[in-house]
Amino acid sequence: MQKFGKQQSIKRVEDLRLLTGHGRFIDDIAPEGALHLFVLRSPVAHGTLRPLDLSAAREAPGVAMVAAAADLAGAGVTQAMPASILTQKDGRKAAVTRRTLLAEDRVRYVGDPVAFVVAETMAQARDAAELIEIEIDELPVHLDLAEGGEALHDTAPGNVAYDYAFGDSGAVEAAIAGAARTVTAEIPDNRIIVNSMEPRGAYAEIEEGGRLHVAVNGQGVWGTRDNIAKMFGLEKDAVRVTNPDVGGGFGMKASPYPEQFMVAHAARVLNRPVHWMSDRTEAMLSDNGGRDLTSTATLAFDEQNRILAYKVQNVCNLGAYNSGYGQFIQSELFTKVMPGTYDIPCASLECRGIYTNTTPTDAYRGAGRPEAIFVLERAMDHAARALGVDPWELRRINFIRPDQFPYTSATGMAYDVGEFERLLDRAIAEADVAGLAARKAQSAEKGLLRGMGFAYYIESILGQKDEFAEVVFGENEVEIRVGTQSNGQGHETVFATFLADQTGIPLEKIRVVQGDSALIPSGGGTGGSRSVTTQTNATLATVSVMTEAFAAFLAEREGVEAGEIAFDDERFRIPGSNATPTMLEVARMAREAGRTDLLSHRQKGNLDNMSFPNGCHVAEVELDPETGVVRVESYTVVDDFGNLINPMLAEGQVHGGVAQGLGQALMESVHYDEQGQLLTATFMDYAMPRSDNMPNIAFHTEAVPSVYNPMGMKGCGEAGTVGALAAITNAVADAVAERGLADRVTMPFTPVRMWSLLNDAA
DSSP, rough: OOOTTOOOOOTTTTTTHHHTTOOHHHHHOOTTOOOEEEEEEOOSSSSEEEEOOOHHHHHHHHHHEEOOOOHHHHTTTTOOOOOOOOBBBTTTTTOOOOOOOSSEEEEOOOTTTEEEEEEEEEHHHHHHHTTOOOOEEEEOOSSSSSSSSSOOOOSOOOOOOOEEEEEOOOHHHHHHOOSSEEEEEEEEEEEEEOOSSSSOOEEEEOOTSOOOOEEEEESOOOHHHHOOOOHHHHOOEEEEOOOOOOOOOGGGGSSOHHHHHEEEEEEEEOOOOOOEEEEHHHHHHHHHOOOEEEEEEEEOTTTTOOOOEEEEEEEEEESSSSSSSSHHHHHHHHTTTTTBBBBBBEEEEEEEEEOOOOOOOOOOTTTTTTHHHHHHHHHHHHHHHHHHHOOHHHHHHHBGGGGGOOOOTTSOOOEEEOOOHHHHHHHHHHHHHGGGHHHHHHHHTTTTTEEEEEEEEEEEOOOOEEEEEEEEEOOEEEEEEEESOSSSSSSHHHHHHHHHHHOOGGGGGGEEOOTTTTSOOEEEEEEEEEHHHHHHHHHHHHHHHHHHHHHHHHHHHHHSSSGGOOEOBBEEEOOOOOOOOOOOHHHHHHHHHTTTGEEEEEEEESSSSSSOEEEEEEEEEEOTTTTTOEEEEEEEEEEEEESSSOOHHHHHHHHHHHHHHHHHHHHHHHHHHHOOBBBBTTTTTOOOOOOOGGEEEEEOOOOOOSSSTTBOOOOOOHHHHHHHHHHHHHHHHHTTTGGGGGGGGSSOOOOHHHHHHHHHHO
8 A cells, every 4th residue: 555645746846947947958068168060961862972172171260170081080980880780580690881970982861971070169160061062973872662772881782781580480371371361451650750859969078087078968878988988999987978958869869879979089189178969950861760661461360350370571761871779670679569468379570671871760769669569550450340340349359368467478578467458448438439429420510530549559668677776865965866867758756756755755855866977887778668667676776775774773873683673664663762763864873973884875676577568549530521631639548557656747758659659640751852852851841740739638547567576667658659650540540431441541641641542532
């Protein structure tokens, strides 16, 4: 039973600072007098780069440094950008691409860095860059998600990055051959630009003592530190990486980027602070993109409409190079939740990655899991129509039952708990499914089409299973130092609240310290919805050792056995004494006694398994055939996040995730012309959801506590996006089903696309 005050909706403590202009972002931390770095980028998508003449730029006013690839090589900076490489179905490693900080002899996408200029002001750096003439002998551009075309890399004939397979394909094919019915659907997933509120930036300086300090608005510091140390041949202790306040990451800011190394190199050469900040068009050209794949899904059913097998074949766009984790998104990560919440005996995935002359792709909120659930839930809706079965009932028939847990999925994931039918029933009631027919009739009277769609998702929490936490008692405040990293999710509130709940330390006395590789020995940063479960587990471990140490101190002071002293999450209880000191009071006693060793406590927590949040999203849309405009009229969410620390912040995370899913479904889409020029490089051309596009979101939770962590928690950061894509798409499909177009709808559902679909069919 929870104490009064726990699991309450507390307003974010960091918001006062952030909303009143007191946040400390990359643009805020560079000192006055820092140099500014500008990146000169390729204006063409593919070609051979001729040597650059940098002399005029070097003589320009205010310029401190100009560099091309040859200059970096001359300084000994020759390492390629790091990227993880997949193992293919034949056991060989996938293609390795050499991606240097600046293009050496060939450019491969519009925006590929070819040189950088460092000057006293950004205006001077831009002006000097204009004096550099780029000469490129253009090569044919490859943009298709298909093998062939001019090879971007010698290591990837036909531009095939990898050929990956997972699962028992023999069993799957046998089950399909013997099935009563099979249903196949082709399902495209459009490419998006992440567009975090704060674009990417970096700042570097040489600290007193000679240590290199690089600040990055990223999603963690330790990987960046290790990459920078390796790039420049430094010991890890000679590099300090920090994350200041970060205005959104969404997976895009987790990867290494060339600019982080550029500012570090310039600061080392010039021994002056160097600052770089992307503008919006530069971000659209250079930030890792998301999604961009086409899948063909086949479901096999028996006579009772139970799934016998599930097969997916997809082809995905990696862009021009391997990014940090790009090869794994639509392959290994896709498989994590590929069978969803259904009792599927066997499943298989075949995935091919293709290089194209476009910006690299990588993780975007959910990283492979939204893509997998989108394919599955679209295929389930398609199957329901083909089989003549109610789509709600088809899910219900195939759900994993509560008595089957713990359950190992067809792709090897060990689900701990789940009551999927209970959540489905709650969603049906909350979304008023019974009243849909009447609402459809009302829309029809106005000449409008109305549809309802839903998706049942499950998400696999990713990333490191361990974290450190350190609690440091100062004279006036208590610091909790954490290895995760807030990108705007409210971690300062959540982690401070959790420590207050476990120790009785007043919330206003606690300060969360994060994003500094010099303070915490390691950490996993943010990503994969891992932060709350892993970091609170580490906090519990730290509180345990802290409580034990304080009890031993009190026992020696009071002349009792340490085992006789109890702590009730607020006060210590000492046998034979009326004294009931708090944590803060014991820390003060220790300070007065000279026991400084008791003023800092650090411990590592490790989870054996991650959790599996799940839930049902229901969207209801109205479509105007005259204009093609789709409006989401209502949106209902019933989630199982296990036990919650702060329900209001969990709801906020879902709202943000749904907004990003709605944006992709209704309006966001990247377009290149036939020469590889990005046509959607400003907000005049790339549509983003606004408040008037968003419906009211009815948010409900049905907790089935996880058994994989002592708090019974499940992550929530990416769940909104995982469920939203298919829910909205299925709703649009339902709206046009009466015209026989349900299986022809593809994202994004822009007015011109929907108008054309309806009129072409007519």
